[in-house]
Amino acid sequence: MWANLTINEESSPIILKLVIRFIYFALFFKSYLMTENLVIVESPAKAKTIEKFLGKDYTVVSSFGHIRDLSKNKLGIEIEKGFKPVYEIPADKQKVVSELKKLAAGAKNVWIASDEDREGEAIAWHLIAVLGLDASTTKRIVFHEITKEAIAKAIETPRAVNMDLVNAQQARRLLDRIVGFEISPVLWKKVQPALSAGRVQSVAVRLIVDREREIIGFAPESAFRVTGLFNGLNNKSEEVILKAECTKKFSNENEALKLLERCAKASFAIENISVKPGTRSPAPPFTTSTLQQEAYRKLGFSVAQTMSVAQKLYEAGRITYMRTDSTNLSSLALNTAREVITADYGTEYSKTRQFKTHAKGAQEAHEAIRPTYFDKKSITGNNNEKKLYELIWKRAIASQMAEAKTEKTTITIGMNPAAEVFTAVGEVIRFDGFLRVYSESYDNVAEDDEKTLLPAVAKGMSLDAVNITATQRYTTPPPRYTEASLVKKLEELGIGRPSTYAPIISTIQARGYVAREDRPGEKRILMVLTLTGSKITKSEKTEVAGKEKAKLFPKDIGIIVNDFLTANFPDILDYNFTAGVEKEFDEIAGGDLEWGKMLSDFYSPFHKSVDESLARKERMTGNRELGNDPATGLPVFVKMSKYGPVVQLGEASPGNKPRFANLRRDQLLETITLEEALVLFSLPRSLGDYQGSEMIVSSGKFGPYVRHNSKFFSLKRGVDDPYSITAERAIELIVEKLEGEKKKVINDFGEIQVLNGRYGPYITMDKNNFRIPKGTDPATLTKEECLKIIEKGGQKKKSAKPAKKK
DNA sequence: CAGTGAGCGAGCTTCCGCTTGACTT
Numbered sequence: 001m002w003a004n005l006t007i008n009e010e011s012s013p014i015i016l017k018l019v020i021r022f023i024y025f026a027l028f029f030k031s032y033l034m035t036e037n038l039v040i041v042e043s044p045a046k047a048k049t050i051e052k053f054l055g056k057d058y059t060v061v062s063s064f065g066h067i068r069d070l071s072k073n074k075l076g077i078e079i080e081k082g083f084k085p086v087y088e089i090p091a092d093k094q095k096v097v098s099e100l101k102k103l104a105a106g107a108k109n110v111w112i113a114s115d116e117d118r119e120g121e122a123i124a125w126h127l128i129a130v131l132g133l134d135a136s137t138t139k140r141i142v143f144h145e146i147t148k149e150a151i152a153k154a155i156e157t158p159r160a161v162n163m164d165l166v167n168a169q170q171a172r173r174l175l176d177r178i179v180g181f182e183i184s185p186v187l188w189k190k191v192q193p194a195l196s197a198g199r200v201q202s203v204a205v206r207l208i209v210d211r212e213r214e215i216i217g218f219a220p221e222s223a224f225r226v227t228g229l230f231n232g233l234n235n236k237s238e239e240v241i242l243k244a245e246c247t248k249k250f251s252n253e254n255e256a257l258k259l260l261e262r263c264a265k266a267s268f269a270i271e272n273i274s275v276k277p278g279t280r281s282p283a284p285p286f287t288t289s290t291l292q293q294e295a296y297r298k299l300g301f302s303v304a305q306t307m308s309v310a311q312k313l314y315e316a317g318r319i320t321y322m323r324t325d326s327t328n329l330s331s332l333a334l335n336t337a338r339e340v341i342t343a344d345y346g347t348e349y350s351k352t353r354q355f356k357t358h359a360k361g362a363q364e365a366h367e368a369i370r371p372t373y374f375d376k377k378s379i380t381g382n383n384n385e386k387k388l389y390e391l392i393w394k395r396a397i398a399s400q401m402a403e404a405k406t407e408k409t410t411i412t413i414g415m416n417p418a419a420e421v422f423t424a425v426g427e428v429i430r431f432d433g434f435l436r437v438y439s440e441s442y443d444n445v446a447e448d449d450e451k452t453l454l455p456a457v458a459k460g461m462s463l464d465a466v467n468i469t470a471t472q473r474y475t476t477p478p479p480r481y482t483e484a485s486l487v488k489k490l491e492e493l494g495i496g497r498p499s500t501y502a503p504i505i506s507t508i509q510a511r512g513y514v515a516r517e518d519r520p521g522e523k524r525i526l527m528v529l530t531l532t533g534s535k536i537t538k539s540e541k542t543e544v545a546g547k548e549k550a551k552l553f554p555k556d557i558g559i560i561v562n563d564f565l566t567a568n569f570p571d572i573l574d575y576n577f578t579a580g581v582e583k584e585f586d587e588i589a590g591g592d593l594e595w596g597k598m599l600s601d602f603y604s605p606f607h608k609s610v611d612e613s614l615a616r617k618e619r620m621t622g623n624r625e626l627g628n629d630p631a632t633g634l635p636v637f638v639k640m641s642k643y644g645p646v647v648q649l650g651e652a653s654p655g656n657k658p659r660f661a662n663l664r665r666d667q668l669l670e671t672i673t674l675e676e677a678l679v680l681f682s683l684p685r686s687l688g689d690y691q692g693s694e695m696i697v698s699s700g701k702f703g704p705y706v707r708h709n710s711k712f713f714s715l716k717r718g719v720d721d722p723y724s725i726t727a728e729r730a731i732e733l734i735v736e737k738l739e740g741e742k743k744k745v746i747n748d749f750g751e752i753q754v755l756n757g758r759y760g761p762y763i764t765m766d767k768n769n770f771r772i773p774k775g776t777d778p779a780t781l782t783k784e785e786c787l788k789i790i791e792k793g794g795q796k797k798k799s800a801k802p803a804k805k806k
Numbered sequence: 807c808a809g810t811g812a813g814c815g816a817g818c819t820t821c822c823g824c825t826t827g828a829c830t831t
Contacts (some may be wrong), residue, residue: 070821092826179821181820643811700807702808
C-alpha cells in the first residue's frame with residue numbers, strides 16, 4: 001500500500017524532498033482518480049502479489065485482518081436484546097479504515113477478496129458495513145491459491161456475502177466473549193485478580209494439569225529385557241555376529257536369572273528367517289501445526305520463533321501463507337514440483353498426489369505451506385530463514401515423491417533345549433524414493449530402536465552365545481507436553497486455529513498457569529545380569545530418569561484455577577466442548593440453526609453456573625495441612641498467598657505473625673511433603689566468615705543469593721541450591737563476580753566511566769549509557785573525548801522505557 | 807536490585823481470531 005512507503009524526508013536534500021513529495025502526490029492521485037477496481041484482501045503481502053496478476057485497472061489493498069470487533073473493555077453484547085453485538089473499530093484500525101473509505105469512495109467497483117472461511121466472510125461483511133458499501137453491488141470473490149488462473153476465475157464469478165457464514169462467525173465471537181468475560185471476573189473474586197479463562201486457554205491448561213497428575217500418580221514398574229550377542233560361521237565360512245532380543249520380558253531378577261542359567265546349558269540355532277517387503281509414504285506438506293512441530297524437533301525453534309521466521313519468508317515472497325490448516329497444493333505447485341523432481345532425481349522419483357486434510361474443524365482457506373518457487377532449493381537470508389525454508393522445501397518436494405520400498409527381515413534364534421526365542425529385526429531400503437530428500441521426525445522415539453542391515457545367514461545355522469545380558473528396565477510415565485506437542489494435541493481436539501496456536505502458548509505462560517522448565521532428573525540404579533561362557537555375573541548400571549528440557553509444567557496457580565473451573569464449569573472444560581459448539585456453528589453456516597437461538601440455549605445454563613460459583617463463599621487457595629513441626633509443635637500449612645505459593649508455620653492470630661517461606665520453583669502445593677516444607681524455613685542461613693565478614697545465604701526478589709560485606713552475589717540457576725550450598729562454593733561465586741567487575745571497568749574518570757558491557761564497550765555517566773563510535777579503541781579514550789561522544793549522543797531522544805506491567 | 811504473606815475497598819484486570827508492525831537492550 002502506498003501509505004506504507006517509508007522514506008525519511010528529514011535526512012534528504014531539498015531537491016530529493018521535492019521528488020519524494022511528487023511521488024507521494026502521484027501515488028495519491030493514482031489511487032484516487034484512476035482506480036476502476038478496488039480489491040481488498042486480508043494481508044498486505046498477498047495484496048502485493050495479486051496486484052501483479054491483475055494489472056493496472058486494479059488497485060489491491062489490505063484490511064490487515066479484522067477491522068471491527070466487540071468493544072475492548074466492556075462485554076459488548078446486549079444480551080437482553082437477543083444477543084445484539086456492539087461493534088467498534090479498534091484504535092489501531094482507525095487509520096486503515098479511513099484510508100479504505102477514501103479508496104472505496106473513488107472506485108467504480110469494490111471487490112472483497114477476504115479468505116473463504118468463517119472469519120473471512122465476517123471481514124467482508126464488516127467491510128461493507130464500515131465502508132458504507134452497497135451490499136448488492138459489492139463483489140465478494142474468493143480464491144484458495146494465489147495463481148493467475150485462480151484469481152482470473154474468481155473475478156469472473158463474484159457472489160454476495162453469505163450471511164449464514166457471517167452469523168456462524170458472530171456466534172463464535174459472542175460465545176467466546178461471553179465465556180471469557182463472564183468467567184474471568186469469577187476468578188478475580190474467587191482466586192486472584194487479573195486471571196483469565198476461555199474456551200481455548202482453559203482447556204490447554206487442563207491438558208497440562210491432567211498430564212502432570214498422570215505423571216504424579218505413575219508408579220514405574222521394572223522388568224528385565226534380555227539381549228544376546230551371537231556368533232557363528234555362515235555357509236561361506238565367514239564369521240557373522242548377530243544381536244538379538246528375547247521376545248519375552250521377565251518381571252523380576254529371579255526369572256531372568258533362571259533364563260540365563262538355561263541359556264548357559266543350551267545351544268542356539270537359526271530357526272527361521274522371514275523377509276517382508278514394505279513401503280513408506282511421505283508426509284503431507286506442512287500446515288501451521290505440523291510446521292511448528294517439525295521446526296521444534298529438527299531445528300529446536302519455539303512455536304513463536306517458527307511463526308516469526310515464517311512470516312519473514314512469506315513477506316519476502318519465498319513461501320505461501322504460513323497460517324493454514326490445509327494440506328492442499330495448487331495444480332501449479334503440483335506441476336512445478338513434478339518438473340523439479342524429474343529433472344533432479346529422475347521420473348521414477350516423482351509421484352504426484354493430493355493429501356486429504358484430516359484436522360478437525362479445518363477451514364482450508366489457503367494452500368499448504370510450500371515454497372513459492374520449487375526450483376529454489378535454498379535462499380539468501382539469515383541462518384534461521386535458510387533452515388526453515390529448506391525444511392519447507394524438502395517437506396513439500398518429498399510429498400510429491402515416490403514411496404520408499406523397504407525390506408524387513410526378522411531372524412528367529414531358537415534354543416535347544418527349547419525355552420525362549422530371540423529375534424533380530426533388520427530393515428533395508430531397496431528404493432529410497434522420498435527418503436532421498438526428507439524423513440519426518442517423531443516425538444519420543446526409543447533410542448535403541450534403530451533397525452539395521454542384518455548379516456547373511458541361513459536357516460539351521462548354529463550359533464554360539466558370546467554373551468547374554470538381562471538388563472532391568474523401568475516403564476516411563478506419559479511425557480510432559482512441549483510447546484509443539486501441545487499444539488499438536490490442541491489441533492487434534494479441534495481447539496484453536498493456525499493464527500492462534502502461538503498466542504495460546506504465550507497466554508497460558510503469561511498468566512503464570514504453566515511454565516517452560518528444565519529438570520535435572522534423578523539417578524536410578526539398574527540391575528544387570530550377564531552370562532559369559534557359563535559364568536553369570538551380577539552388576540549395576542545407573543541411568544538418569546525424569547530429566548526434562550523445555551517442557552510445560554503446571555504452576556500452582558494454574559492447578560488451582562483448573563480445579564476451580566473443572567468443578568464449576570465442567571461443560572466448558574470438557575475436551576470435546578469446542579467440537580460440540582463447532583458442530584452448531586456449522587449448522588448455523590448451513591442455514592439450519594438460528595444463531596440467536598444457539599447463543600440463548602447456551603447462555604441460560606451457563607450464566608446460572610456463573611451465579612452459583614459466585615454465590616459459594618470460600619476462596620480457592622490450595623490450602624493443605626501437612627502436619628506439625630516436630631521442633632515447635634506448630635501446624636504446617638501450604639497455600640497460595642498473595643505473592644505465590646508459601647509454607648506457613650503456625651496459625652495467624654492477633655499479635656502473632658506466623659513464619660512464611662516461599663516454595664521452590666520445582667515444588668507444588670499438591671505434592672510437597674512436611675519434610676520438604678520444613679527445609680524451606682532454613683533460610684536465611686550463615687555459611688561462616690570469609691575475609692572477616694559473615695556470608696549469609698538467602699532467597700530474595702531475584703532468586704537465591706549470598707550476602708557478604710553488604711554486597712549481593714546471585715546463585716547460579718540450575719547449578720547452586722541455597723539449602724545445600726557450601727562456603728567454598730559461595731567464596732567461588734564472590735571471587736568470580738568481583739573479578740568480573742574489575743574486568744568490566746576499562747577506564748574510570750570519576751563521574752565518567754568506560755565499561756565493558758553485554759553489547760561491547762560503552763561510556764556511562766549519570767546512569768546514561770553512550771555508544772562508542774566504530775573504529776575507536778575504548779582503552780585509549782581520554783575524559784575529554786568521552787565528553788565529546790556524550791555531547792553528540794545527548795542530542796538523541798531519550799528512549800522512553802517500555803510500559804511496565806506489574 | 808535482594809520483601810511481601812490479614813482485610814477493607816477504590817479501580818483495574820479478561821475472551822478468540824483475523825492481520826502487522828511497534829518497541830527496546
